[in-house]
Amino acid sequence: MHDIKFIKDNSSLFDAILKKRNISSHSKEILFLHQEYLDNLKKTQGLQEKKNSLSKMFSPKLNQKEIEKIKSDVTKIKKELDELKNKTDEKKNKLNQILLEIPNLVDDKVPIGKSEIDNIIIKEVGKINKPDFKIKNHVEILEKNNLLDYNKASKLSGSRFSVLRSSLATLHRALVNFMIDINVTEFQYEECIVPELVKSDCLTGTGQLPKFDEDLFRTNFNDLWLIPTAEVPLTNFHREEIIDSTKLPLRYTSFTNCFRSEAGAAGKDTKGLMREHQFGKVELVSIAEPNKSMAEMERMIECVEMILKKLNIPYRLVELCSGDLGFSSAYTIDLEVWMPGQKKFREVSSCSNCKDFQSRRMKMRAKNHGTGEIYYPHTLNGSSIAIGRILISIIENYQQENGTISIPDILKNYMKGITSIGSK
RNA sequence: GGAGAGAUGGCAGAGUGGUCGAAUGCACCGGUCUUGAAAACCGGCAAGGAUGCAAGUCCUUCCAGGGUUCGAAUCCCUGUCUCUCCGCCA
Known part of the structure; x- marks a missing residue:
C-alpha cells in the first residue's frame, strides 16, 4: 500500500518507478480521487462538528420548544451526513481499491528489464x-x-x-x-x-x-x-x-x-x-x-x-x-x-x-x-x-x-x- | 453441539446514557535528589485523519457491522474471537 503523501509530493517519481515495472502512470488519477475524497471529508467533518455542538447544548432544563429545535436540527444534519458519508466512503474505497492493486516501488538497485x-x-x-x-x-x-x-x-x-x-x-x-x-x-x-x-x-x-x-x-x-x-x-x-x-x-x-x-x-x-x-x-x-x-x-x-x-x-x-x-x-x-x-x-x-x-x-x-x-x-x-x-x-x-x-x-x-x- | 461469562490504551484493570479518549496501577520517557544507581517525589505518556508556518483547533476510534437516542465505551440486534462447565473428539 502506498503512502498518499508520498505520491502527492513525488508524483512524477512515483510514475517513473512504476514504469520500470511496465505499468502506466497512475498518480494523476489517484491524486484527483484523493482530492475529491478530501473535499467530501472536510464537509463531513464540518457537519459532524455541528451535530456534536448541538448535542452539547442539550439540557433537560431547556424548554420544550428549544428541545424540539435541537432534535429537529440534529435529525436534519444526520440525514445530510448519511448521504455525505456514503459519498466520502465511496471515494475512499475507490481510492483504496486502486492503491491496493498497485505493486511495490522497485528499489534503485533493481536492474531494469521486461521479463x-x-x-x-x-x-x-x-x-x-x-x-x-x-x-x-x-x-x-x-x-x-x-x-x-x-x-x-x-x-x-x-x-x-x-x-x-x-x-x-x-x-x-x-x-x-x-x-x-x-x-x-x-x-x-x-x-x-x-x-x-x-x-x-x-x-x-x-x-x-x-x-x-x-x-x-x-x-x-x-x-x-x-x-x-x-x-x-x-x-x-x-x-x-x-x-x-x-x-x-x-x-x-x-x-x-x-x-x-x-x-x-x-x-x-x-x-x-x-x-x-x-x-x-x-x-x-x-x-x-x-x-x-x-x-x-x-x-x-x-x-x-x-x-x-x-x-x-x-x-x-x-x-x-x-x-x-x-x-x-x-x-x-x-x-x-x-x-x-x-x-x-x-x-x-x-x-x-x-x-x-x-x-x-x-x-x-x-x-x-x-x-x-x-x-x-x-x-x-x-x-x-x-x-x-x-x-x-x-x-x-x-x-x-x-x-x-x-x-x-x-x-x-x-x-x-x-x-x-x-x-x- | 448445549449452558454461561467476557472483549476497554504497551500490559493489568475501573467505568452501565452527557462533565469519558477514558480512573488507577505497572511499564516507558523527562526531571529533582544521589559520587553513581536504586528508592522516593514531580511532570509527561493511545492511534489515525483534516487544517495550519507553528502553537493549536476539529473529526474518528473502547472487537467488527448495524440499530435506538438530541447524545452511546455504556442500551438493543448480528457476526467474530476468548474463557468456564457439560457432551463429543485427534
Missing part, C-alpha cells in the same frame, strides 16, 4: 557433476523405485499432486527437520507452527489479495483461504500492532504446506515435484528497522546459501529485474539449484525485501519509546527452502549409475541410518 530474460546472474557456486552414465530425471528414478506414486495421487486428488512413499517420504521429513534446526540454532529464527488457513485480511496484508485471488484456494468455511506460502501467516503475526522498536529485528521460521492453483501455468512443468498444487516449504520472515533491512536481506540470503552449501548442491544467485519482480517486493534475489534432469538451474528460494509495503497494508508499526516516533518497519521473506524442488535436485544430483540415490552427508543423521535410497 526473466533480463535477470542478472550474480554468482554461481559449486561444481556441476557430469557423470559418465546416462542421467535420469527424478520422476523416472523415483517411479521405478515406487517412491513416487502418481496412480495413487491422481486417484486421490488429480493432477499436480504427488504421493511420496517410504524412504522418499523419510527424506522429505529429514529435509524439513534439517532446515528448521539450522534456522533456529545457527540463524536465530524463532520456530513456529502456524495455521495453513488464514483470513482474507492476511492475504491483503501480504499482497496476494485483492489482485491475485485466482492463484489461491478459498474454502467455503467463513473467510478462510489456504496459504500459498508461510510468508502470509508469519508476516501477519503483528498485523495491526505497534511493535516496541527494541524488539526488532524479529525473525520467524516455519514449515508449512503451501497451496497454489497454478492458474496460469497450464502445460508448464507438468510432471513430478516441480510445480504442484500442494508443496512443503520452510520459510523465513524478518521484520526489521527500515535502515537495516538491506543488511537483513543479505543475512537472510546467506542463511539460505548455507543450507545449499551443506547439501553440496550447485546453485546460483539471480537478481530479479524490474519486470520480473513480485507484486509486494522492492528487491528480490532468487536462489536456483542445478537440476541435471532438466539441465537447468531452477528456483528453490526467493528472498525479498518488501520494505514498508506490506507493513502499511497490514498496519503493522513500530514505536521507538525513546523518541515517541512511530513508523512502518520493513518486512522480508525468503524460502529456506521449497522441499519438493530441493528433493528433485538432490535426487538428480545424487543419483548413482546403478539407479540408487545416495543421501547427502548432512542428512544422514536425520535418516535413521539410511545412506542410500532406491534399489539397485
Whole structure:
C-alpha cells in the first residue's frame, strides 16, 4: 500500500518507478480521487462538528420548544451526513481499491528489464557433476523405485499432486527437520507452527489479495483461504500492532504446506515435484528497522546459501529485474539449484525485501519509546527452502549409475541410518 | 453441539446514557535528589485523519457491522474471537 503523501509530493517519481515495472502512470488519477475524497471529508467533518455542538447544548432544563429545535436540527444534519458519508466512503474505497492493486516501488538497485530474460546472474557456486552414465530425471528414478506414486495421487486428488512413499517420504521429513534446526540454532529464527488457513485480511496484508485471488484456494468455511506460502501467516503475526522498536529485528521460521492453483501455468512443468498444487516449504520472515533491512536481506540470503552449501548442491544467485519482480517486493534475489534432469538451474528460494509495503497494508508499526516516533518497519521473506524442488535436485544430483540415490552427508543423521535410497 | 461469562490504551484493570479518549496501577520517557544507581517525589505518556508556518483547533476510534437516542465505551440486534462447565473428539 502506498503512502498518499508520498505520491502527492513525488508524483512524477512515483510514475517513473512504476514504469520500470511496465505499468502506466497512475498518480494523476489517484491524486484527483484523493482530492475529491478530501473535499467530501472536510464537509463531513464540518457537519459532524455541528451535530456534536448541538448535542452539547442539550439540557433537560431547556424548554420544550428549544428541545424540539435541537432534535429537529440534529435529525436534519444526520440525514445530510448519511448521504455525505456514503459519498466520502465511496471515494475512499475507490481510492483504496486502486492503491491496493498497485505493486511495490522497485528499489534503485533493481536492474531494469521486461521479463526473466533480463535477470542478472550474480554468482554461481559449486561444481556441476557430469557423470559418465546416462542421467535420469527424478520422476523416472523415483517411479521405478515406487517412491513416487502418481496412480495413487491422481486417484486421490488429480493432477499436480504427488504421493511420496517410504524412504522418499523419510527424506522429505529429514529435509524439513534439517532446515528448521539450522534456522533456529545457527540463524536465530524463532520456530513456529502456524495455521495453513488464514483470513482474507492476511492475504491483503501480504499482497496476494485483492489482485491475485485466482492463484489461491478459498474454502467455503467463513473467510478462510489456504496459504500459498508461510510468508502470509508469519508476516501477519503483528498485523495491526505497534511493535516496541527494541524488539526488532524479529525473525520467524516455519514449515508449512503451501497451496497454489497454478492458474496460469497450464502445460508448464507438468510432471513430478516441480510445480504442484500442494508443496512443503520452510520459510523465513524478518521484520526489521527500515535502515537495516538491506543488511537483513543479505543475512537472510546467506542463511539460505548455507543450507545449499551443506547439501553440496550447485546453485546460483539471480537478481530479479524490474519486470520480473513480485507484486509486494522492492528487491528480490532468487536462489536456483542445478537440476541435471532438466539441465537447468531452477528456483528453490526467493528472498525479498518488501520494505514498508506490506507493513502499511497490514498496519503493522513500530514505536521507538525513546523518541515517541512511530513508523512502518520493513518486512522480508525468503524460502529456506521449497522441499519438493530441493528433493528433485538432490535426487538428480545424487543419483548413482546403478539407479540408487545416495543421501547427502548432512542428512544422514536425520535418516535413521539410511545412506542410500532406491534399489539397485 | 448445549449452558454461561467476557472483549476497554504497551500490559493489568475501573467505568452501565452527557462533565469519558477514558480512573488507577505497572511499564516507558523527562526531571529533582544521589559520587553513581536504586528508592522516593514531580511532570509527561493511545492511534489515525483534516487544517495550519507553528502553537493549536476539529473529526474518528473502547472487537467488527448495524440499530435506538438530541447524545452511546455504556442500551438493543448480528457476526467474530476468548474463557468456564457439560457432551463429543485427534
